[in-house]
Amino acid sequence: MKHNGYNEISGRNGDGSHTLRPAFRCAVYCRKSTDENMDNDFNSLVAQREAALSFIKSQSHENWIAIPDNYDDGGFSGSTTDRPALQRLLQDVEAGKIDKILIYKLDRLSRSLLDFTKLIEFLEQKKVSLISVTQSFDTSTSMGRLTLNILLSFAQFEREITIERIKDKMGSARKKGKYIGGKPILGYDADPDKKILVINPEEAKLVRYIFKRFVQKIPLIRLANELNEKGYKTKCWKSRKGKVHGGISWNKCSVFRLLKNHTYAGMVYYKGKQYKAEHLPIIDITLWNEAQAVFSENSHARGNQARSKTPALLRGIIRCGHHDAAMVPTYTRKNGKIYRYYLCTHAIKQGYEKCPTRLLPAGTAEKAVVDKIRGIFRSPEIIQETFKSAIKASTSRLEEIERIVPREEESLRELQSEADRLMDVKNIKPGHVPFLVHERLKNFGIEIENKRSEIEKLKNEKNHLESDCFNEGDVKNALESIDKLWDELFPDEQARVVNLLVERAVVYQNNLDLFIRADGMENLIKDLTVKKGNENASGKTANC
Numbered sequence: 001m002k003h004n005g006y007n008e009i010s011g012r013n014g015d016g017s018h019t020l021r022p023a024f025r026c027a028v029y030c031r032k033s034t035d036e037n038m039d040n041d042f043n044s045l046v047a048q049r050e051a052a053l054s055f056i057k058s059q060s061h062e063n064w065i066a067i068p069d070n071y072d073d074g075g076f077s078g079s080t081t082d083r084p085a086l087q088r089l090l091q092d093v094e095a096g097k098i099d100k101i102l103i104y105k106l107d108r109l110s111r112s113l114l115d116f117t118k119l120i121e122f123l124e125q126k127k128v129s130l131i132s133v134t135q136s137f138d139t140s141t142s143m144g145r146l147t148l149n150i151l152l153s154f155a156q157f158e159r160e161i162t163i164e165r166i167k168d169k170m171g172s173a174r175k176k177g178k179y180i181g182g183k184p185i186l187g188y189d190a191d192p193d194k195k196i197l198v199i200n201p202e203e204a205k206l207v208r209y210i211f212k213r214f215v216q217k218i219p220l221i222r223l224a225n226e227l228n229e230k231g232y233k234t235k236c237w238k239s240r241k242g243k244v245h246g247g248i249s250w251n252k253c254s255v256f257r258l259l260k261n262h263t264y265a266g267m268v269y270y271k272g273k274q275y276k277a278e279h280l281p282i283i284d285i286t287l288w289n290e291a292q293a294v295f296s297e298n299s300h301a302r303g304n305q306a307r308s309k310t311p312a313l314l315r316g317i318i319r320c321g322h323h324d325a326a327m328v329p330t331y332t333r334k335n336g337k338i339y340r341y342y343l344c345t346h347a348i349k350q351g352y353e354k355c356p357t358r359l360l361p362a363g364t365a366e367k368a369v370v371d372k373i374r375g376i377f378r379s380p381e382i383i384q385e386t387f388k389s390a391i392k393a394s395t396s397r398l399e400e401i402e403r404i405v406p407r408e409e410e411s412l413r414e415l416q417s418e419a420d421r422l423m424d425v426k427n428i429k430p431g432h433v434p435f436l437v438h439e440r441l442k443n444f445g446i447e448i449e450n451k452r453s454e455i456e457k458l459k460n461e462k463n464h465l466e467s468d469c470f471n472e473g474d475v476k477n478a479l480e481s482i483d484k485l486w487d488e489l490f491p492d493e494q495a496r497v498v499n500l501l502v503e504r505a506v507v508y509q510n511n512l513d514l515f516i517r518a519d520g521m522e523n524l525i526k527d528l529t530v531k532k533g534n535e536n537a538s539g540k541t542a543n544c
Helices: 045-058 084-094 113-125 142-175 201-214 220-229 252-259 285-297 300-309 345-350 362-377 380-422 435-467 472-488 491-501 520-535
Strands: 006-012 018-022 024-032 064-066 071-074 100-103 129-132 188-191 196-199 236-238 244-246 267-270 273-276 318-320 325-334 337-344 359-361 502-507 512-516
Touching: 024 045, 024 084, 045 064, 045 071, 045 100, 071 084, 084 113, 113 129, 142 267, 201 220, 201 252, 201 285, 220 252, 252 345, 318 345, 325 345, 337 345, 337 362, 359 362, 362 491, 362 502, 362 512, 380 435, 491 502
Parallel strands: 024 064, 024 071, 024 100, 100 129, 318 502
Antiparallel strands: 006 018, 188 196, 236 244, 267 273, 318 325, 325 337, 337 359, 502 512
């Protein structure tokens, strides 16, 4: 028989009548972290399933029935919920095919307190209870939920302790120079039996070649291009899942990482210290030291510092349109004179021949941007739209402040009344303020002071907005003044105006696209009129 999707079983009552009772469909979930010796210990999938099935059988008088589907995750960690059998189980719960889930032990389902909490919430929503065979709890009861929370806390604690031990063990192995796994590197292959790195003769030749070329002061980008021209690729390897990684072209970063890898010199680098490795080195220590000395001689850090002091009007704004890459300021010095440029970061990594714009004279780029901005300053249509937008924003903010201030003042009066009631002389004797009352009064004092400060700021902003009214002529004059005096502005002032107005400048080989900020002109006008107001504070008033 069927009733609301549940199988029903007939039971005899005391008076001889029969009552139809629903059967509870029970799913068994089993998990083991590794797939080794899966049938040798108490955590084996078979042992877990047999224990759970026996428990279900013992509850046959309550109409518990084991469903035939198996939900077994062999070789999966309990640290995440990304497990195929568990996901299939949750899908069946969502579909309403399960009433109870049985597990051998709490940590078989999850070792993460956060994940377990989410799973329990999901099961509660679906009215599915969770039962542990060996820990005697059932989430359908309040005591079971309490027990669950306690056990979960210990399970997570155990997992964190295990993680710390693994980290300590790996750290100890690193200090002994042992190979502990990781992404394969060019020149070595991992021996899974001896758990050590062994030299790959063909790849080792390439590693030595790269080091020898670098100590000849060959720039990284040129060295990368040289490797690509000769048809060399980065290390190619397969993951355990069979996915192919690496085997790609060289660039500046990949060459840099290889030249900085201590493994090639037969060393292990751990927490800022070097340890002698078990594996054989590919290069000798002399060649390693020579390569690192070249890096030390490199004036890259000093160049960065000098570039940061060099004026760069479009810093953080200009981009290469061909590769959607940022362009960074750089310079060169010739005959005592500095020549500034904007350099495409894609060209830095992949080579100059890869980018049509690559190195752009800073003066040319900045002039093109400034000319477009000054053209905006002279446009009557833009001036009119800017004025309308600024007036609208100012009016809107004034109306908002006028709504907020009365509410804040009422809130202040309520706080003051509460403080006054607390200090009623009928309740407190002079000089005998109880500690708790004293603390509450102190907190009231802080709240009142903060509220007063808030109201004062709002009123000052309102006065500022009312006094700084300006007309379309003011906007036109302000923009014309910038246009006329642009060449006399300090570099910092020019950069401030550009940053207020320009969102980005995208450069192509033959043209430039300028993207203006939506509120750029409005912010610029506000800034200019505030300054004008400050300069005329001696008595002049703005025209409204």
